[in-house]
Amino acid sequence: MVELLVVIAIIAILAGGMFLVLRPATLFAKARDSRRFSEIAELNKAIATAVIDQKFVLVDVASPGNPSTGSLVSTGGGWVFYNPGSNGDLSSYISQLPKDPTNTGVLVYWYAATTSAWELNTILEAPDNCSKAVNDGGNSGTSCTTAADCGINGAAMPVDTCRYEVGTSLSII
Ligand SMILES: [Ca+2]
Numbered sequence: 444m445v446e447l448l449v450v451i452a453i454i455a456i457l458a459g460g461m462f463l464v465l466r467p468a469t470l471f472a473k474a475r476d477s478r479r480f481s482e483i484a485e486l487n488k489a490i491a492t493a494v495i496d497q498k499f500v501l502v503d504v505a506s507p508g509n510p511s512t513g514s515l516v517s518t519g520g521g522w523v524f525y526n527p528g529s530n531g532d533l534s535s536y537i538s539q540l541p542k543d544p545t546n547t548g549v550l551v552y553w554y555a556a557t558t559s560a561w562e563l564n565t566i567l568e569a570p571d572n573c574s575k576a577v578n579d580g581g582n583s584g585t586s587c588t589t590a591a592d593c594g595i596n597g598a599a600m601p602v603d604t605c606r607y608e609v610g611t612s613l614s615i616i
């Protein structure tokens with residue numbers, strides 16, 4: 444009985460290893476996407492709370508900010524550009540602005556705003572997440588018919604299809 448369990452355990456480990464060998468790029472892409480969902484949700488929640496608490500005053504952002512060219516400070520001068528409010532600033536809710544796990548090329552986070560609304564975007568990589576980018580209620584990426592439409596299987600990443608949007612207005616960018 445013990446021998447059988449050991450054999451089953453070894454087979455399971457080998458099968459897991461084969462899976463990693465066969466699909467490492469996809470797995471790593473999915474892991475990066477998981478972090479993207481988590482960080483963009485955390486930032487969105489921080490901004491929403493700070494707006495209510497008058498620690499974040501929305502300003503018109505002429506060109507969208509991103510962490511590959513902007514600072515990660517959360518006090519107002521970073522890639523999420525805003526004016527601190529009468530009660531403080533965003534650093535009460537998030538000590539440092541996040542940056543995409545890749546943070547180069549098209550794989551960056553984006554922030555844009557008007558004086559009454561904001562939008563955050565992240566570009567997803569894993570084909571399995573294509574539908575999330577399409578069905579987020581946003582204005583970028585409204586169709587997805589094959590895995591190649593989204594992420595690492597595409598010869599050239601079609602950025603708009605893979606754009607996952609959150610915020611209070613999803614048509615700013
Ligand atoms: Ca979208």
Ligand SMILES: [Ca+2]
Nearest residue numbers: 582613614616
């Ligand atoms: Ca949008």
